[in-house]
Amino acid sequence: MELLELYRRLREHFGHRHWWPGDTPFEVAVGAILTQAVAWRNVEQAVAALREAGLLDAPALAAFPEESLARLIRPARYPRQKARKLIAFADHLQRRHGGSIERMLTGSSGELRRELLALWGIGPETADSILLYAGGHPVFVVDAYTRRILHRLGWQPAEAPYDRLQAFFQERLPQDPALYNDYHAQLVALGHRLCLARSPRCDGCPLRRDPPLCRFGEATG
Numbered sequence: 001m002e003l004l005e006l007y008r009r010l011r012e013h014f015g016h017r018h019w020w021p022g023d024t025p026f027e028v029a030v031g032a033i034l035t036q037a038v039a040w041r042n043v044e045q046a047v048a049a050l051r052e053a054g055l056l057d058a059p060a061l062a063a064f065p066e067e068s069l070a071r072l073i074r075p076a077r078y079p080r081q082k083a084r085k086l087i088a089f090a091d092h093l094q095r096r097h098g099g100s101i102e103r104m105l106t107g108s109s110g111e112l113r114r115e116l117l118a119l120w121g122i123g124p125e126t127a128d129s130i131l132l133y134a135g136g137h138p139v140f141v142v143d144a145y146t147r148r149i150l151h152r153l154g155w156q157p158a159e160a161p162y163d164r165l166q167a168f169f170q171e172r173l174p175q176d177p178a179l180y181n182d183y184h185a186q187l188v189a190l191g192h193r194l195c196l197a198r199s200p201r202c203d204g205c206p207l208r209r210d211p212p213l214c215r216f217g218e219a220t221g
Helices: 002-013 025-034 040-051 058-062 066-072 079-095 109-117 124-134 144-153 164-168 179-191 213-218
Strands: none
Touching: 002 179, 025 040, 025 079, 025 124, 040 066, 058 079, 066 079, 109 124, 124 164, 124 179, 144 164, 144 179, 144 213
């Protein structure tokens, strides 16, 4: 199966990614919200500030003033919007799940996904990141790197909707959260280091080895 061969080559090249970093499910969820449209190194700074302020739990975060929170998470960009998203998420946990993300994550994958998508500021990628990385649900996360790589491989059109790309993986791979976890992390590593949006570094790509998987790499030489 080409998808498993793709994963095998990436893992052989990059090693196990041990992703998503975070000490608790709540911290992982906070990171998933903060990482929207920003590099992870910026998120790490914001999460460190939240940890130092004692705000990495739902009750404390839900009660914290929005403006003060925005100042703390400024390294993650769009601080006012993300402060509102974090407070909305924490407030939802307080009102519906007694402040416990662990309690929320015991629900079924489908029900939880609908619940998360109903929250302000949480889209499919963020919801699925919370489900997979915080809750261990077998839900494949799709991001811009995933879309770019699948298009360059010739496996999916560039304009394919999120749900189609997600189904492409879930219908062809075992429903294994550990596999989905590391597979997505491998795609992130490939997209971040080699399969760049501009001037991709095809010569160092493990997908160019014989037999080559990547048609884009072959075409560009």
